[in-house]
Each structure stands twice: as structure tokens, then as C-alpha cells.
Amino acid sequence: MTQYQITRAPQAATAVDRRAARAQIRIQDGELNRVRAAAISWRNGLGALLAGLIGFGLIKGRTDVGQLASPYDAIVGGTLAAALVAGGFSAWLLMRAAHGRPAAVSTAELVDRSTNDPETRALQDETLDSWLALRRGVLLAFGCGFLLCSAVATTWYGPPKDGPQVEARWRNGAVLCGTVESDASGALMFRTPAGTVPLDLTGIVTLRAVDTCPTGAS
Amino acid sequence: MTTSTGHQGVPYEEITEDAYSDAFAHGARAIPTRRGVLLDGGCPRCAGQMSYPLVDKVFRSPLPPGAQVPATNSKVVAILCTCPEDHPARPDGERGCGAYWNITLSATT
Numbered sequence: 001m002t003q004y005q006i007t008r009a010p011q012a013a014t015a016v017d018r019r020a021a022r023a024q025i026r027i028q029d030g031e032l033n034r035v036r037a038a039a040i041s042w043r044n045g046l047g048a049l050l051a052g053l054i055g056f057g058l059i060k061g062r063t064d065v066g067q068l069a070s071p072y073d074a075i076v077g078g079t080l081a082a083a084l085v086a087g088g089f090s091a092w093l094l095m096r097a098a099h100g101r102p103a104a105v106s107t108a109e110l111v112d113r114s115t116n117d118p119e120t121r122a123l124q125d126e127t128l129d130s131w132l133a134l135r136r137g138v139l140l141a142f143g144c145g146f147l148l149c150s151a152v153a154t155t156w157y158g159p160p161k162d163g164p165q166v167e168a169r170w171r172n173g174a175v176l177c178g179t180v181e182s183d184a185s186g187a188l189m190f191r192t193p194a195g196t197v198p199l200d201l202t203g204i205v206t207l208r209a210v211d212t213c214p215t216g217a218s
Numbered sequence: 219m220t221t222s223t224g225h226q227g228v229p230y231e232e233i234t235e236d237a238y239s240d241a242f243a244h245g246a247r248a249i250p251t252r253r254g255v256l257l258d259g260g261c262p263r264c265a266g267q268m269s270y271p272l273v274d275k276v277f278r279s280p281l282p283p284g285a286q287v288p289a290t291n292s293k294v295v296a297i298l299c300t301c302p303e304d305h306p307a308r309p310d311g312e313r314g315c316g317a318y319w320n321i322t323l324s325a326t327t
Contacts, residue, residue: 002325004248004255008240009294009320017296018232018318025300025313027276035277115249116258117269117302124253124271131277 032127039097039134046094046141050087053148065155072158076151083147086140093137097130165213166190168199169206177213225266225301230308230316238262238319242297248323255323257297263317266301272323295323 013021065076111118167177168190178192180199188199192213246259254273261268272295299314308316 001250003250005324005326006243006246006248006257006259007322007324008243009322011294011320012236012239013234013296013318013320017320018234018298021270021296021298021318024272025270025298028271028273031277038277115256115269116267117300120269120271121251121256124251124273127277128252 028124032123032130035127035130035134036098039094039130039137042134042138042141043091043094043098046090046138050141050145050148053145053152056152067161068155069159069161072154073161076154076158079147079151079154083144083151086147087144090137090140090144093133093140097134097137100126100130162212164209164211167206167208167210167213168204170203171205172203177210224260225303226264227303227305228264228315230305230312230314232316232318233263234318235262238317239321242319243321246321257321257323261299261301261315261317262319264299264301264303264305264315266299266303266315268299268301268314270297270300272297293322293324294320296320 065073065080068076110122112121115121163179165177166180167175169175176190176192176197178190181189181191181196183189188201189196190199241262242259246257249256249258251271253275254271257270257272259268260266296318297320298318299316301314305315
């Protein structure tokens with residue numbers, strides 16, 4: 001930490017110097033109260049904003065993450081978890097800035113007996129801590145909002161999960177897995193990753209629904 | 219009136235003298251804080267023990283018109299008496315005995 005030395009000034013003070021010195025003191029008066037008041041306003045405003053965002057996310061669009069294709073469902077889940085963490089820390093920091101730490105503090109920690117005015121130093125430290133908590137809380141709240149919007153947007157516009165698949169096994173040992181559709185003439189077609197083929201039911205041994213096609217079956 | 223701590227209850231007066239700077243610098247300490255420097259010493263006029271906090275930044279606040287905030291890296295810093303003792307004729311909202319003076323504050327490391 002930088003050390004300082006006090007020596008005689010080269011010129012005498014003037015009335016302008018006195019005004020500057022007085023301003024230095026006056027702007028620190030009530031600084032903690034200003035931080036607290038600002039933190040309460042930010043807390044209320046950001047709380048309303050986040051509540052509005054959550055409400056907006058429920059208005060329309062897909063609401064079930066389980067309807068998303070993989071890996072988008074996991075991405076949305078992770079994003080929501082990150083939003084929850086950011087929102088939780090933000091709430092904690094904003095409450096700490098607005099109301100102080102919910103803990104008892106030893107007087108020895110607060111009152112620096114080595115200075116002529118221990119109260120000034122204690123107030124300065126608490127003001128700085130509250131001020132930093134407010135700034136970090138606001139940043140985290142905006143981060144939480146961004147993550148929530150990202151999660152909602154991905155849920156709405158992400159690719160949907162494929163529907164149930166059908167696995168067909170033929171007498172000759174061939175296995176196909178895909179979705180069953182009908183063509184323009186009404187004939188059943190089997191759509192697989194390898195292509196679409198007519199579905200010949202005469203030689204099928206088993207036909208069962210599966211959530212996902214096993215690798216290698218097409 | 220002189221108290222047991224050496225403080226003299228002189229009437230409040232906004233005053234400066236050339237000797238104030240030297241007198242304050244002789245016994246004062248500059249204590250580094252998380253926000254700047256705390257100048258600890260005795261007022262050269264009333265001998266009240268005082269602390270004068272110098273900070274670089276303050277939380278957003280409307281400054282009085284024309285006010286200047288001296289930065290802690292300034293060489294010459296203006297300070298005034300902030301002793302907590304009583305002084306007759308002190309206006310409301312003011313502190314100390316009214317004395318003010320300049321000092322030179324220089325970083326040593």
C-alpha cells in the first residue's frame with residue numbers, strides 16, 4: 001500500500017482552497033445513506049424487471065424444455081441454472097448494499113482506535129463495501145436477465161425434439177428405423193436417415209415404437 | 219477555554235495563517251485507507267485532535283456548485299479543521315474551529 005508523507009505547503013491557503021476542503025468533507029457526509037437509498041431503488045426496479053421477464057416468458061411459446069431436441073434442452077437447462085445462480089447472488093448483493101450485512105461484527109473490527117476519528121473510517125469502509133455490492137449486484141441482475149432471455153428464446157425457437165420413431169424388423173434380418181409417413185397417393189413410406197422407402201408390411205416380423213433409433217439401424 | 223486534552227474552545231472563525239501548514243505537518247500522520255488517505259493530526263489553531271478523510275471518488279452525488287474535490291495524488295491539498303469539539307459561534311452544518319490550511323502530500327513508495 002502506498003505510504004504518504006505530509007510536509008509544509010509551498011503556498012498559503014486561500015478562500016478557494018477552503019471551499020475545496022469543505023466540499024471534500026461535505027460530499028462524504030451521508031454517503032452511506034445515499035448508497036443505501038440507491039440500492040433500495042435498484043433492488044425494487046430490478047426485482048420488478050426480472051419478475052416481468054419471467055412473466056413474459058410464460059405468455060406464449062413453448063414452455064416445456066423437454067420438447068426441445070438434444071443438446072438444446074441441456075443448454076437451456078444449464079442457462080436457467082446459471083440464471084438462477086446469478087439472480088441469487090444479485091439478490092444477496094443488492095440486499096447487502098441496501099441493508100448491510102446480516103451479521104454481528106466485532107467492535108474491534110469496526111473501531112480503529114489508532115485514528116482520531118474511528119467513526120469516519122468505519123463509515124468509509126462500510127460505504128465502499130455497500131457501493132461495491134450494489135455495483136456487482138446490478139451487473140449480476142442484468143446478467144441474470146440476459147440468461148433468462150437466452151433460455152426463453154432457445155426454448156421458443158430451438159429445434160423441436162423428434163417424435164417417436166418406429167423400428168421395423170424384417171424376416172430376412174433387415175432392420176429399419178425412422179418415421180412412418182404417407183405419400184401423395186396414400187401409400188405408407190418409411191423415412192429414415194438413409195432415405196425414404198415404401199413400407200412393405202408383408203415381410204415384417206416386428207414393428208415397435210422407440211424413442212430414438214439405435215445407431216446403425218436405418 | 220482549554221480542556222484536559224489540550225483543546226482550546228476558540229470561537230469559530232474561517233481563518234488561515236502561514237504557520238498552520240508547518241504546524242499540522244509536524245505532528246500529523248497520513249494513514250492509507252481503502253479509498254484514499256486519512257490525515258490524522260491536531261488542528262494548529264484549536265489543538266483539537268482531528269481526522270480529515272481524503273478520497274478520490276465518492277458515490278454519485280450532486281456537488282455544491284463550484285466545488286472541487288482534491289485528488290489524493292495531488293501534491294498540495296487543502297484541509298480544514300474537523301475536530302469534534304464545540305466552538306462558540308459555529309454556524310449549523312460546519313465543523314471544527316474554522317481554520318483551514320494547505321499541506322503537501324507526497325507518496326513515498
